[in-house]
Amino acid sequence: MTIFFSKTTKGFYLEGTASFASCPKDACEITKSSYLALLQKQEQGKIIQPDEYGYPVAVVAVVPVPKLELTLDQVRTAKQREIAAAHDAFLKVQSKEYSEMERQTWDSQRTEASALLVDPQADAPLVRAIANARGMDVVEMARRIQENTQAWSVLAGGATGQRLKYQDALEAYATVEEIEAINPVFNFPEAE
Structure with missing residues (x-):
């Protein structure tokens, strides 16, 4: 007995049987x-x-x-995390030339630079x-620190404003589809 298999029907056809006519x-x-x-398998x-x-x-x-159907609150929470992560990643890329330890001194640098620009003999x-x-x-260094501080404030403020805009949309939207459509992309603030 000869046996055939058809990829179209995914069926077996045995020669000599009635079904073989439709092979x-x-x-x-x-x-x-x-x-x-x-057959055993x-x-x-x-x-x-x-x-x-x-x-x-x-x-x-x-x-x-x-597919798991998430509740509106679950989708909203996940999107909120996505927005925050995109915000932080954008700012982290912009500050990549500075080490974490150096970034921890920025507040002190800013305070001391402001004091030096008022009084070059300041502590x-x-x-x-x-x-x-x-x-x-030292006064030139203080001036550069102040310029960098102002530039960073504009950048961080712009990114934070964009994050809050996404957050406002997130809170305003009432459907899963609207929330999932939010695509948090951060850009440099426009010059004024």
């Missing part, structure tokens, strides 16, 4: 031992599928996993140490 033209011949092995829960050449193979049945050990290490005049 599609794409059917390929398989051995009896292959046929019996495939099918009994074990596998399904018979055609491979890329149209020959039958037994594969593990893939059970589709239903400012951090700014004086930075200026000395760079071989720079």
Whole structure:
């Protein structure tokens, strides 16, 4: 007995049976031992599928996993985290030339620089140490720190304003689709 498998119907056709008359033209011949092995695997829960050449193979049945339906609050919370992460990532990229330890001194640098610009004799050990290490005049160093502080304030303020705009939209939207459509992309603030 000759056995055929059709990739179109995913069915077997045995020569000499009534069903053989409807055997599609794409059917390929398989051995009896292959046929019996495939039936045994099918009994074990596998399904018979055609491979890329149209020959039958037994594969593990893939059970589709239903998509989890999140509540509006869950979607809102996830989007809020996404917005905050995008905001932080944008600012982190802009400050990448500075180490974390140096960023921790920014408040002190700003305070000391402001004091030095009012009184060049003001107590400012951090700014004086930075200026000395760079071989720079302490007042010039204070001026540069103030310029950097102002530039950073504009950048951080612009990014924070954008984050709050996304947050406002998030709070205003009432459907999952609207919330999922929010794409938090941060840009440099426009010059005034």
